[in-house]
Structure formats: C-alpha cells, structure tokens
Amino acid sequence: MHYMIVGAGPSGVIACETIRKMDKNAKISLISGQCEPPYSRMAIPYFLEEKIAEKGTYLRHDENYFSDQNIGIVSQAVTQVDSSNDNVILANGEVLSYDKLLLATGATAISPPIAGIDLNNVHNCWTLEDARNIAAKAVPGSSVVLMGAGFIGCIILQSLLKRGVKLTVVEMGVRMVPRMMDDVAGALLKSWCESKGVTIMTSQQVTSINAVNEGLIVDLKDANSLNADLVICATGVKSNIDFLENSGINIDQGIVVNEFLQTNINNIYASGDVAQGLDFSDQSQHVQAIQPTAVEHGRIAAINMVNNNCCIHRGSVNMNILDTMGLISTSFGQWMGVPDGEQSILLDKDNYLYINLQFDGDYLVGVSSLGHTQNIGVVRGLIRGKVKLGVWKKRLMNNPNRLMEAYLASSLSQA
C-alpha cells in the first residue's frame, strides 16, 4: 500500500506518523512543496523574536527522523492531481502514483487588493522566507506598520515589539482580534498594547502604499498617512486549493470532506488548513486554520486511510491562546454565546482579568478569558466531552473560576 501525503506541515507530518504507527510496512511518501525540512508556521514568531534559530522551527529535530521512520520526502510541489489514474504531477513534470492520497497543503496568506501591496518592503508573515525578510528589515528603531490585528497579527505583534521597532497596527474591525474576543476583552487588550507603546488604530484601513526614497508612505482611509520602513500584512488566509482545479475533487472555501475527512473521491482525504472540516460547536463545515485542528485532522484522516473509515470526526473545537506582551488571552468554541444561552462573567479591569463562560442549557459551549492560564485545557474537555454540568452549572454561574472542579466532579462520577 502506498500512502502519499501532500504538504509537510503539522497536519501532514502527524498523518505520516500515525500511518507508520499503524502499518510498519506501508510505503509512505511526504510530498513537500518547500526546500526546508518540514517546519511549523506557528514557530515563526519565536524565530522573529530570536528565541530560536531557524532550526528551532522544524517539526522534528533529528536530521534522520523521517528516513528512520521510512518516510520518503519529495521536495517538489504538486501541480495537479489526476484522480482518475491515481497520479499526482509534480512541478518538475514527474508523475507519481499513489494508492491513497492525503491533501494537507495548508493555507497561504492573502493580501488586500490595494496599490503598492507588491512593493519590496511589504511582506506577509506566513512562511520561513517571509520571516527571514522581516527579520532582516525589522531592525531596532525602524517604523513598522502591521496591517491586521486578527489572531495572527496579534501573535507577531509581540515578536515585532521584541525586535525594538516602532509599531503601528491598523485594523479594519472595530476591535482587536474581533473573531476571538468580545468588546470587553478587545478593549482591554487594546489598552494593554497602548500601555506598552504600540499605536493601535481600529476601524481603520490602509488604502494604498507608496515607495518614497528609501521608505514607504502608508495612506489610511480616515487619518493622516504613516511613514514606514516595513509593512507587514496579516489580513487573512486562503486554503491552498488552486492546484486542484479539474481534479474532480469537490472544493469550496477549502476541500469539502465528510465525517471521515474523506473527499468525494474514495481514496483521497484532506486535513488541516486546506480542509473544510466540521466545527464541533455549530456543526458547520469550515476552515478553522488552527494548529490543534490541523493535527487532529491529520491523525483522524490517517486512521481512516489505514483502517477504512473506522473513526468518525465529530468536529473540532475552535480555540486559540494568545500572549500579547504578557497578557494571555484565550477563546474556545462559542465564546460569543448562543441564542437563549446563559453566561457567567467576572471582570477585574484594573488587573486585566476577565473570564466569560457561555452555557447552552446544562452544557458549557464557549469561553473567553484574559489573564487565566492555569488548567485552561479543561475548557476543551468540558466543551468537547459535552459534560453535563448538573449542580455545577449553578456553581459556575456563581463563580466562573471553578472550571477544573466542575470537570473533576463529573469525570469522577463517571469513573
């Protein structure tokens, strides 16, 4: 049996490992469209703040790891999938055949269609190549404009500050991380950033970028232009599906998959940022584009490829954790609440502490928080395990900090 995995990100690598664990003899090929060894985008911020060298971003550290696991790496991008003949075509023209195929090609950063977005000193922050460029240009004292204060924008915000740049953030939405935080948390995060010397402009848009002498001039919709040495664009991502046109594989925003992470073609599966997988909370299909979901997909898809669809994916909980210069925020599931739901909120503005629990009847369905880190994973356990809260619902309504106790009480009663 020849398993072919396209895309050497976390989802593809976990899939290869899962297959290898289940089948010692299978042939496994990992088609990597990049020249670097498999690496992790998530580690890029730490490379930028010089906590790690480039090697520190690698998904596996032992140089011989993949060959020891008998996983063959092919450093060529796939340009076409010929699903009727079970072949893929590589950028160098080579044709490789597979028995079962996993598409784990991830996503790419997208840029808004504004004048000047292609200029030299305007970069995305999505690949190691981007990171090298940013590291070379974001030098102490330089002026940097960051477009987008979404999740990815906020993650690199801290890295940029640690590089000693003068930072201005321009966000189109009314608050920071609008898709992860409510107004209260968003406003607190903003004031925290401002207290650290970052200029944050919300409800604002970059309209064009112009090169002048050595620098850039960034025009804004409702404010004076900004001077910058470097502009970083973190305004969104898009699944890598272009190469699948005419492949016969159903695509929408991402690759359409069923409950086994299988596409409309029997021997082709998809996982991670490229897959439009099931969201646990609202049971809709969309691209979550987060690491925990990418690895969860990779593992389940691999199990189903080896063991003929024995593992149902009941959905991933969307979740994030963000460290913004020491202020740690999280969001899980339906943090924004559900119709007729109840909530339990505790806010201590002065100390930047916030916890917001959202309930649907007897169940916890979402959480957002600032300044809470201890035992935080139990939120996933409570939501994903659909733990019926019983008496603990009222206790959590009175004191939202008792999540761990609520979880323990129920898991003990189960054991």
Add this chain to the structure above:
Amino acid sequence: MEKALVINPDKCTGCLQCELACSYENEGVFNPSKSRIKVFTFHQEGRFVPYTCTQCSDAWCQQACPVDAITLNLLTGAKEVNENTCVGCKVCTISCPFGTINYNQNTGKVIKCDLCGGDPKCVSACPTQAITYIDANQTGMEKMRQWATETDNSPSNSAANV
C-alpha cells in the same frame, strides 16, 4: 511493566504533602502553586481530589506542539517537556482536555508531570497512600487514557455530587 500514577481521592485528607514534594523536586522550592500535581478542594462536600496528567497514549499536548518539545520517555511512558526546545506558545495548554499542562510565567515555558523519571515524589510524600504508582493495566487510568485517545468519543457524563 509500565506503571501509572493511581489516585484514590477517598483517601486524601488535603494535607498537600504531594504538592510540596512536587514543587521541591521540580522547582527547588516548597511552593504548592508551582506543583504539577494539584489538590482540588470541594468545601461543600468536604472532599479533596489530587489530580495530575494521566500520560495519555496519543497525547494531545505532544501532537499539538509545533516544535516537538514534548517527547515520550520510553522507560516510564511519561510525556516530558524539553525546556530547551519549548518556545512557550502554550498551544499544548489548550489542547490537553484535562488541563494538566500549564504555563509557567517565570520561565516562559510549560510544565507537566514527568513521573519524576520513574520515582514520583508525590507518591512517597503521601501519608495516606491516596497516590500510588502501580502497574498501568490494573488501573482505572486506562479508562481515562482511552477517553483521551478517542478523539471523537463524547462521554456524556453527568456531574453528580462529588
């Protein structure tokens, strides 16, 4: 034979010796807030429940880690955090559905139970044998591990009085 920590909350008196032993072993200080094992108190019921990582087999924390900083100790079965590799991204802390891997603000890294390399100090510190270290397959721990492995098993359990 691989061993596992087995916790019997019925025997726990809430003396916190385990937390002290753990923080001393791992952080060099007697400070319960730095312990990897935590005793949770249920005042209403007068109950104490020590709790820590179950070293689940397809560990969520390990798979989610972007830089391979959590690895399996083949001798003990523990999932161990390599401090030098960890970048402090905390994604493991939201991935573990048991909430047993935690961020340490002082070091900027995460901490979790590593079974003290096969000689867990909480076990020797516990005066009532509420925490024991015994053969893995005779433990109820197996059940929890399964829970952890079956990504898609939703145990519909109800919260009774502890």
